[in-house]
Amino acid sequence: MSENTESHPAPTARLLTLVSCLLICSAASAQDQPSKNLPYSPSLNLASMDKSADPCEDLYQYACGGWIENNPIPADQSRTSTYGKLYIDNQRYLWGVLEEVSQDQPGRNATQKLIGDYFAACMKVDAIDEAGVIPLNKSLEAIDSMADSSDLGMTIGGLIAQTDSSSFFFAVGSQQDAKQSETVIGAVYAAGLGLPDRDYYLADDAKKQENREKYIEHVAAMFRLLGESESASKVSAATVMRIETALAGASLTRVERRDPHKVYHRNSLAALNTMVPAMNWADVFRATGLNPQPWLNIVQPAFMQEMQAVIERESLDNLKSYLKWGLVNSRAQLLSQPFRDQDFAFFSAYLEGIDEQKPRWRTCVSMVDRQLGEALGQEFVERNFPPEVRDQARRLSLQIQQVMAERIDQIAWMSPETRAQAHEKLKKMRDKIGYPDTWRDYSPIKIDRDDFYGNVTLATRFDLHRQLAKIGKPVDLDEWFMSPATVNAYYNASMNDINFPAGVLMPPLYDPKMDAAPNYGNTGGTIGHELVHGFDDQGRQYDGDGNLRDWWTTEDASAFEQRAQCIRDQYATYHVIDDIFINSELTSGEDIADLGGLVLAWQAWKKETKAMDLTTMDELTPDQRFFVGFAQWACAAERPESLRLHAATDPHSPPKYRINGVVVNMPEFREAFDCGANAALIKTDEEICRIW
Numbered sequence: 001m002s003e004n005t006e007s008h009p010a011p012t013a014r015l016l017t018l019v020s021c022l023l024i025c026s027a028a029s030a031q032d033q034p035s036k037n038l039p040y041s042p043s044l045n046l047a048s049m050d051k052s053a054d055p056c057e058d059l060y061q062y063a064c065g066g067w068i069e070n071n072p073i074p075a076d077q078s079r080t081s082t083y084g085k086l087y088i089d090n091q092r093y094l095w096g097v098l099e100e101v102s103q104d105q106p107g108r109n110a111t112q113k114l115i116g117d118y119f120a121a122c123m124k125v126d127a128i129d130e131a132g133v134i135p136l137n138k139s140l141e142a143i144d145s146m147a148d149s150s151d152l153g154m155t156i157g158g159l160i161a162q163t164d165s166s167s168f169f170f171a172v173g174s175q176q177d178a179k180q181s182e183t184v185i186g187a188v189y190a191a192g193l194g195l196p197d198r199d200y201y202l203a204d205d206a207k208k209q210e211n212r213e214k215y216i217e218h219v220a221a222m223f224r225l226l227g228e229s230e231s232a233s234k235v236s237a238a239t240v241m242r243i244e245t246a247l248a249g250a251s252l253t254r255v256e257r258r259d260p261h262k263v264y265h266r267n268s269l270a271a272l273n274t275m276v277p278a279m280n281w282a283d284v285f286r287a288t289g290l291n292p293q294p295w296l297n298i299v300q301p302a303f304m305q306e307m308q309a310v311i312e313r314e315s316l317d318n319l320k321s322y323l324k325w326g327l328v329n330s331r332a333q334l335l336s337q338p339f340r341d342q343d344f345a346f347f348s349a350y351l352e353g354i355d356e357q358k359p360r361w362r363t364c365v366s367m368v369d370r371q372l373g374e375a376l377g378q379e380f381v382e383r384n385f386p387p388e389v390r391d392q393a394r395r396l397s398l399q400i401q402q403v404m405a406e407r408i409d410q411i412a413w414m415s416p417e418t419r420a421q422a423h424e425k426l427k428k429m430r431d432k433i434g435y436p437d438t439w440r441d442y443s444p445i446k447i448d449r450d451d452f453y454g455n456v457t458l459a460t461r462f463d464l465h466r467q468l469a470k471i472g473k474p475v476d477l478d479e480w481f482m483s484p485a486t487v488n489a490y491y492n493a494s495m496n497d498i499n500f501p502a503g504v505l506m507p508p509l510y511d512p513k514m515d516a517a518p519n520y521g522n523t524g525g526t527i528g529h530e531l532v533h534g535f536d537d538q539g540r541q542y543d544g545d546g547n548l549r550d551w552w553t554t555e556d557a558s559a560f561e562q563r564a565q566c567i568r569d570q571y572a573t574y575h576v577i578d579d580i581f582i583n584s585e586l587t588s589g590e591d592i593a594d595l596g597g598l599v600l601a602w603q604a605w606k607k608e609t610k611a612m613d614l615t616t617m618d619e620l621t622p623d624q625r626f627f628v629g630f631a632q633w634a635c636a637a638e639r640p641e642s643l644r645l646h647a648a649t650d651p652h653s654p655p656k657y658r659i660n661g662v663v664v665n666m667p668e669f670r671e672a673f674d675c676g677a678n679a680a681l682i683k684t685d686e687e688i689c690r691i692w
């Protein structure tokens, strides 16, 4: 439902096309002290409400008005939210853990030594600042020493092996074959853009034009930091912009990329060689360790053809400029202060409206989590995730799955044939709760307490090798794609599983101290959300074994689409900022999951409490507590710049609409608050959108 990943040049940018998450947020700090305990806040908080608002007009304001007033956006964040605050609390707690295990003293176990030494090196800012651009020198020399374009494959392969970034034309990885999910194959992805989306290069509205001008200035400033003169840096920046614009023009849109068929082009190495003869692919794969046999997914063939044209058209010097930019852009946050400052000025301050850089400890905690997440996660889980919470969450998940089986039988628009297939898919769906049963072994990574950049590179290589080593081997169904401390959840279509890290199963989200109503509204809704991703407009195209296979009759598929369109039409009317409305073609899967998830949670809650005598508490009836508990997961505030950015890039609708847009389709909500027929959040029965 949400995503706490912090954006922009992540050192390891994995491209998980088949994973649907819950949300996106970033986060920050008030009192700068590591904490020994996670603070408690209840999953239904009266102080977060605005009782002066009418829930039938705006449930989000009613449930979250107080929260928004009490939680100004911190200076180092672009937005803040219930999820984001929990993420910061977790980070602050992990900071305390890392402080403790980063002391170079006997008694640390191997895991503590690994994460402790990594953290210690990351916190040595003086050494990092002193090193300046030195960590990049070898890679810069490799770029400079290219004699002609036949060296491109080896050079780019080397850059990818070192950075695993998506900054150099394309990215490499492994994935389950979409149509043969028991097989893992190599993949070559379209990449190579510095701006957040292809539309930033192509749209001609005034804002995007301004974005481009600022971007060119930023790229030039980075080239100056690499030592280029004022005039040379302008030429380099113009070159980068020209190359990236050409690549953007050949890239699929985010909406197109939601179509699994558009990103599935299983082909041979020979076909790739024919498509892009200018690239020595054997060198690329030798340098990265990718095995292209017997098949590769060439994710975006049209992009590859444009890449060929760019390489033919541009001089070797121009290509060198493009690669240097990719290198410095992907590594800027790991370098000395002038690089970090310049990177912040464009990506964070200008594009997201953030006032201040986040404190160093937050950078380092999130780096440990990103690169060594399952090692850090062991410490987190041991200290914060009791087995009984894991059991409770599993029980809730099974209830939601059971209710989905009932829904499949109840819905009138589906034929018996498709119904049987849907049951089959549901039966095969697995859930993973809290953390992996087997922890990842990071022992090949040798951490040096005095070499931050070197540590990042080693961990990056380790992960790239881990990813690529999957090719040709049986799928590890127990693998997780999020670390245990992550405040987020996801559905993976190829594995057909729903995944809930420990971080998303704690107060104020899942709250064992609270009555059932808000927990079902909140965590029940989240579990339902992930489950329904298996049956949203994208997920429904995969079967129970995780294969892209059409198991729908034509009539049922069109009945589904009609209902999905009802939801898209509804969300397309929602205003975000300026002249921007929700792009509901992009948010469709998430909007479907939000609605379906809460419907499942409601039914599960009703079943669970059928025999119980529930009473009104805090002037809220049990039904009202369900909806307020639901709404409070999404309390949030966001800067205008960030709203604009996320409207273009985030498949999730803004929080307000993830609440109001759901309940408007639930007669149960109308009854819970006794809303009049003319209230803003009330539709007639005929107008209601409902799939599951």
Ligand SMILES: [Zn+2]
Binding pocket: 001, 002, 020, 021, 022, 023, 529, 530, 533, 590, 593
């Ligand atoms: Zn989602």
